Amino acid sequence: NWKLTLTIFIILPPILLVAKAFARRVRRFSHVNMRSLGEMTHILQESIKGHKIVKIHNGREYEKQRFFQVANRIRQFQQKALVAGAGNTAAVELITAITVSVVIVLSTLYAIQEQQSVGHLLAFYIALGLTLSPAKRLASAMQPLQKGLAAAESIFEVLDEEREKDLGTHELPRVNGDIIFCNVSFSYPGTDKQVLKNINLKLKKGMNIALVGHSGSGKTTIANLIPRFYDIEQGSITLDGVDLRDIKLQSLREQIAIVSQDIVLFNDSVLANITYGMSPRPTMEQIQKAIKLANAEEFISQLSEGVETPLGEDGATLSGGQRQRLAIARAFLKDTPLLILDEATSALDAKTEELIEESLDRLKSSKTTITIAHRLSTIINADLIYVMKDGEINSKGTHAELLEKSELYRQLYQSGNLDPS
Ligand SMILES: Nc1ncnc2c1ncn2[C@@H]1O[C@H](COP(=O)(O)OP(=O)(O)O)[C@@H](O)[C@H]1O
Ligand SMILES: [Mg+2]
Numbered sequence: 001n002w003k004l005t006l007t008i009f010i011i012l013p014p015i016l017l018v019a020k021a022f023a024r025r026v027r028r029f030s031h032v033n034m035r036s037l038g039e040m041t042h043i044l045q046e047s048i049k050g051h052k053i054v055k056i057h058n059g060r061e062y063e064k065q066r067f068f069q070v071a072n073r074i075r076q077f078q079q080k081a082l083v084a085g086a087g088n089t090a091a092v093e094l095i096t097a098i099t100v101s102v103v104i105v106l107s108t109l110y111a112i113q114e115q116q117s118v119g120h121l122l123a124f125y126i127a128l129g130l131t132l133s134p135a136k137r138l139a140s141a142m143q144p145l146q147k148g149l150a151a152a153e154s155i156f157e158v159l160d161e162e163r164e165k166d167l168g169t170h171e172l173p174r175v176n177g178d179i180i181f182c183n184v185s186f187s188y189p190g191t192d193k194q195v196l197k198n199i200n201l202k203l204k205k206g207m208n209i210a211l212v213g214h215s216g217s218g219k220t221t222i223a224n225l226i227p228r229f230y231d232i233e234q235g236s237i238t239l240d241g242v243d244l245r246d247i248k249l250q251s252l253r254e255q256i257a258i259v260s261q262d263i264v265l266f267n268d269s270v271l272a273n274i275t276y277g278m279s280p281r282p283t284m285e286q287i288q289k290a291i292k293l294a295n296a297e298e299f300i301s302q303l304s305e306g307v308e309t310p311l312g313e314d315g316a317t318l319s320g321g322q323r324q325r326l327a328i329a330r331a332f333l334k335d336t337p338l339l340i341l342d343e344a345t346s347a348l349d350a351k352t353e354e355l356i357e358e359s360l361d362r363l364k365s366s367k368t369t370i371t372i373a374h375r376l377s378t379i380i381n382a383d384l385i386y387v388m389k390d391g392e393i394n395s396k397g398t399h400a401e402l403l404e405k406s407e408l409y410r411q412l413y414q415s416g417n418l419d420p421s
Contacts, residue, residue: 004107004124008099012135015095019139022088023146029081030150036074043067085143092139096132103128165231168247175240175255176205177337177368179226184235186221195221197391199235205337208369210379212412213388219372221391223340226370227256239338257331259360260342263323265315270300271307273315274329282333293362294329295355296322321352328359339369376413387412 047054047063054063107121181201187194196218203209211219224230225237228244237244244252265273274290275281282290287307291297299322303309315323331339341360357378364371373379380399387394387402387409395406402409 023142025084027146179203210382217388218391257336290332296325
């Protein structure tokens with residue numbers, strides 16, 4: 001009966017429209033939910049890791065509130081998603097019920113007018129029932145589907161992140177370590193502020209240069225550019241005459257060791273930490289030698305299981321100076337031609353600093369080194385000192401020369417702190 005069938009086709013689309021509207025709500029709420037779950041993990045992690053700060057600054061209430069807020073948001077949106085899902089089922093059922101009633105009324109009318117047989121009608125009803133239940137099932141599949149889609153979107157956001165550009169083809173053998181910065185300007189991605197302006201730097205093999213300047217003047221940024229943690233927009237940086245962008249990233253980074261202020265240690269043994277990422281694995285002899293050169297022998301031997309001692313999360317069981325010496329041992333083992341020391345000796349007591357200075361001096365010999373330091377003793381012997389100011393090189397020279405010609409250097413020197421924060 002074409003008239004009846006037509007009636008059904010007129011009434012069916014609303015089912016789909018309603019299902020779609022609910023589906024959109026479910027998807028939106030699932031999105032918020034997922035983001036809030038991430039936030040909750042983040043808050044938990046922060047407050048557990050920073051438990052000392054939380055306690056000393058009386059931040060318990062604040063953390064509790066932060067957690068409560070996000071937990072509450074999750075509850076709210078989960079509830080909304082559930083309501084939307086349930087509403088979907090109810091609305092679909094309602095519309096089907098209405099459809100069926102309308103069809104029954106109409107068919108009865110047609111039947112009376114056109115003298116259709118009861119058999120025909122019955123067949124039609126059965127067919128109608130058979131079509132409606134898959135349609136309902138389709139509508140109820142919408143909800144898990146939408147939740148899945150919301151999750152997939154979050155995953156694809158991460159997958160779609162741009163890869164580190166690695167278009168270089170040069171594989172470098174062990175380099176000499178000649179680095180040249182030529183008119184380099186740089187701003188961090190997503191910011192307007194130029195943090196480096198027209199930088200020109202020259203390092204020859206085995207040279208030891210130092211960068212000094214007020215905090216925020218761009219010293220660490222210069223160090224970040226050499227292993228290409230960021231790419232420059234203007235100017236060029238070359239290593240042994242090859243533009244950094246033409247060198248394979250891995251090959252470039254194999255040439256560089258960095259010891260910085262924030263040392264990352266993994267939840268693993270001392271041994272695993274200082275041989276991190278090295279293949280082939282260095283021999284025990286090499287490892288012992290590196291430990292010795294880093295002045296780390298004594299404290300490691302006092303650990304309960306020597307080099308096999310697990311360090312706990314982020315090396316929580318070690319002091320600042322001990323962590324630093326592990327990082328230096330790492331750099332000794334890596335034995336690269338290029339070395340970057342970024343405030344490697346800050347926040348240490350005089351005796352530990354002496355120990356570390358001593359091992360750093362050993363480490364620096366025969367390497368091209370960039371030292372960023374805020375203590376005079378670390379840089380007084382540098383071959384060349386660059387004084388940075390607001391992203392520019394203010395002046396350069398040896399310690400004696402700079403004392404003579406640079407007002408800024410004299411100020412830094414007199415304050416006794418070459419990177420006053
Ligand atoms: N990841 C980053 N994103 C945006 N701006 C940054 C980033 N890191 C540093 N900066 C900015 O760059 C400038 C130079 O910072 P930095 O090189 O760390 O200085 P320094 O090491 O001399 O103290 C500062 O103004 C700082 O705010
Ligand atoms: Mg810095």
